[in-house]
Every structure is written in structure tokens, then in C-alpha cells.
Amino acid sequence: MAVMRNAMRMAMFKKAVPGKAWLATMALLTMTVLLHSVSAIAETVEVRSFGNPVTEQRYRDLVGTLRCPKCENQAIGDSNSPIAADMRERIYLQLQDGRSDKEIIDYMVNRFGDYVLYNPRLEGRTLLLWGLPAALVMVGVVVLIVLVRSRRKARMGALTQEEQQRLAALIKREGDE
Amino acid sequence: MKRRLLLLLPLVAFLVLAVFLYRGLSINPSERESALMAREFPAFSLSTLQDPQRKVDASLLEGQVTLVNVWGSWCPTCRQEMPQLLDLAERGVRLVGVDYKEQGADDVAQRARGTAFLQQFGNPFEVNIFDPDGSLGFDLGVYGAPETFLVDAEGVIRYHHTGYITAEDVDQIILPEVEKWQ
Incomplete structure (x- = not known):
């Protein structure tokens, strides 16, 4: 910890520290942090042996x-x-x-x-928790169906053949000019 | 017009979500109701801190409203809590301590630490239940000292306080709760 505190103190006054020392400080700081995290993982959980x-x-x-x-x-x-x-x-x-x-x-x-x-267990109080995602999926499906239907309807109500020919002619005229 | 209203739907959904999440920001996750609320104080048979020969059990808590405070000499916030507990004792509230997970090489050393703590910071407790293994603490669902349980005269847990009791808590929460279950 003392090493880390020192490194921190030096880091805070980095302007006063010449370039190389600054680098060394950073390296030291990194090492300290890494070592700490490794030891934290190592000491977390005991090993237990079971018969089967x-x-x-x-x-x-x-x-x-x-x-x-x-x-x-x-x-x-x-x-x-x-x-x-x-x-x-x-x-x-x-x-x-x-x-x-x-x-x-x-x-x-x-x-x-x-x-x-x-x-969480499935019970009265957790019904919303378990039910909401499923409900949202259902809502999504309904929205999708409505969208597809309305689009299909729009296509059905599209131009008649006669109108389409007229449209093509208009576009052609526009392009020729 | 109906279609226009439909366009507001995402905004409404956003607002609902925003309110929900905003509320979540101010919830303290370590404050949650004890699983033992409105249930009987768990059965135990342990000696007292002061006298290794004297066994006590849950019948200790019957007959009058009692505050059971879980503490340990290793716990710095328990020290800060002591003045408030002494104040409560002075105002006539019955307090029982649980000396939880006292550290030390052996039973004698563990008891010595607990006793020294009480000598230094005062002893508001009528009795201290000595629980070095944390077995009673475990049955109470204690996950960090200090924790305080209010037990009514029938031995049922009525209120649970996680973390330490501040001077404001004494007047605003603890005393009204004690009154309520008297």
C-alpha cells in the first residue's frame, strides 16, 4: 500500500518529475494494481472436495x-x-x-x-418480472402483424395498369426533356 | 386524429421507463426488508458474553419489547452507534446485544475483546449473547454488523434496521417503533 501511495503522490506531481522517473512510476503503479487484482482472485474461494x-x-x-x-x-x-x-x-x-x-x-x-x-421464483409478486418480457414480445408481434397488413393493403391499393402506363409515360417525358 | 395519438406512444413509453429508472437511482440496495419480518426470533442456545456458564435462549426475549443489536468489537460503525444505544437504554428501552463473530485465538481471548469493547464504549445491554461462530447471526440473516432487530413481547421480529442507528433514527424511527409494539 505504501508503494502505491508513493506512486500516487508522484503521479499527482508529475510535472515536477523528469520523464524517465514518470515512466517508471507508471510502470510501478500498473504492476501494483495488477498484483493486487491477481491476489484478490487467488484468495477468493476455498477449495472443497466431494466424494462424488x-x-x-x-x-x-x-x-x-x-x-x-x-x-x-x-x-x-x-x-x-x-x-x-x-x-x-x-x-x-x-x-x-x-x-x-x-x-x-x-x-x-x-x-x-x-x-x-x-x-427469482415464479409467484404473485414476481409475475411482472417474468411476464413483462413475454408481454413485450407479444406486443412486438402484434405491431409487426399490423405493419405488414397495412403495407400489403397499401400495395393492393396501388396504381392500376392504366395509371402505371401513364406514370411511365410521364417519367419518360420528364427524362427526355 | 387516432393515428396521431398513436405517434405519442414511444414518448409515453419513454416517460414511463425514465420515471422507473430515475426512481431506481435513489434506492439503496443494502436497505431491504429482513426475511424474518413478522416471524418469531430464531431459536438458539448460547452462553452470555459475561458468563460462559449461563445459557440463554429465545425465551430471553419474551415478556417485553426488546431491541436486539448485533455488534462486534471488530466493527468500527458499532463504536459510532454506541452513544445512540446508550441513549436508548437511558430512555428505558430494553436492549440485548449479540456479540457477533468476535475474533481471537480462543474462547477466552474472544470474550476478552468483547468485554474490552463494552468497557471502552459503554454497555447499554441487559445481556449480551455470545455468538463467535455467527450461528445466531446467520439464522437472523445478518450480513454485516451493526444490525438491529425490534422484538415484541411475544418474541416476534417487528422491525429491522441495517447499518448503524443515527441520533435522528433514535427519535424518528426507533422510539416510535418501540412505542408501536409496546
Whole structure:
């Protein structure tokens, strides 16, 4: 952190720093940021071993579809917040206990609310959420049908043969002049 | 005329969307209703911070309206909250603390930290439930201290406050809620 603060301080007074030192500072800053992000990824999630691949897959699915209550936009499988670690631990223990996915999800929702579901359940309150996209598609289809119909009608009401000949003649005359 | 009105449709759709999204800008996503609202306080059996031998359970919360505050000595905002909690206790509100996820090498060290915190910042709590593993916290759906639950005389959770209670919150939210469920 001290390195980064130094680099920042130097960066802020870049006019006072000669060109080469400026470059070196930037390089250092970049390195620091990169190293930090790498270590952040590395320390995120513990490794758990399961007796069988099916349970392991269920565990992966569960930690991937439950949302961390603290960090707002992360699944608990991606988050290194303490509460996400606790939730993973509970899931692990309950899987070992032979609980079903539904039981485990209910257990979490009972404590942290619907918020933890990345896939909201289909119920009264979520009807709009699930229904709106479908409704919009329907509206789109209706609009499309209306447009196609009106265009077809416009074509039907187009010029008669006689009129078309007259039009062609007019265009020709225009072109000749 | 009817066709003309139809042309306004995109504008109307835009306005509806704009209002909807504008509202979203001012919503605080960390403030959401607890899943435990209007449900019974979860069952637990834990010792108190002060006395490892004394076990308490949810019956501790029956009989009168209680504010249950989840805190930890590791939590800086809990320190800022202490003056408000002391104020509430002084005004006759019953407070029970949950010493949540206290860090330390062993049980003794963890208890020492919690006790030191109370000595330094004051102790508004009638009892402190000692929850180093965060098991009660988990059952309460706590995802960060401080959090406060208002439990009525029947042991049902009636109000949930995430984050710390400010001096304004005491008068504007907490005391009226306590009154309401008295």
C-alpha cells in the first residue's frame, strides 16, 4: 500500500518529475494494481472436495445461483466476503447431510430473503418480472402483424395498369426533356 | 386524429421507463426488508458474553419489547452507534446485544475483546449473547454488523434496521417503533 501511495503522490506531481522517473512510476503503479487484482482472485474461494462428482456439480450450481447478500452483484461462489464464505460452508455441510437443492435454497431464502436468488421464483409478486418480457414480445408481434397488413393493403391499393402506363409515360417525358 | 395519438406512444413509453429508472437511482440496495419480518426470533442456545456458564435462549426475549443489536468489537460503525444505544437504554428501552463473530485465538481471548469493547464504549445491554461462530447471526440473516432487530413481547421480529442507528433514527424511527409494539 505504501508503494502505491508513493506512486500516487508522484503521479499527482508529475510535472515536477523528469520523464524517465514518470515512466517508471507508471510502470510501478500498473504492476501494483495488477498484483493486487491477481491476489484478490487467488484468495477468493476455498477449495472443497466431494466424494462424488454429482454432489460437486450441485455445489457449484448452488454457489453460482445464490447471490451474496452483502456484495450485491456477486454470486456467493465468487465472493470473498465473510457472509458468502459462511453460506458456502452451510451449503457444503447440508450437501454432506444429504439435503436436496430445494431444501438448501429454502434454508437460505428463509434467512436472507428472495434477494439471494439469482433466479427469482415464479409467484404473485414476481409475475411482472417474468411476464413483462413475454408481454413485450407479444406486443412486438402484434405491431409487426399490423405493419405488414397495412403495407400489403397499401400495395393492393396501388396504381392500376392504366395509371402505371401513364406514370411511365410521364417519367419518360420528364427524362427526355 | 387516432393515428396521431398513436405517434405519442414511444414518448409515453419513454416517460414511463425514465420515471422507473430515475426512481431506481435513489434506492439503496443494502436497505431491504429482513426475511424474518413478522416471524418469531430464531431459536438458539448460547452462553452470555459475561458468563460462559449461563445459557440463554429465545425465551430471553419474551415478556417485553426488546431491541436486539448485533455488534462486534471488530466493527468500527458499532463504536459510532454506541452513544445512540446508550441513549436508548437511558430512555428505558430494553436492549440485548449479540456479540457477533468476535475474533481471537480462543474462547477466552474472544470474550476478552468483547468485554474490552463494552468497557471502552459503554454497555447499554441487559445481556449480551455470545455468538463467535455467527450461528445466531446467520439464522437472523445478518450480513454485516451493526444490525438491529425490534422484538415484541411475544418474541416476534417487528422491525429491522441495517447499518448503524443515527441520533435522528433514535427519535424518528426507533422510539416510535418501540412505542408501536409496546
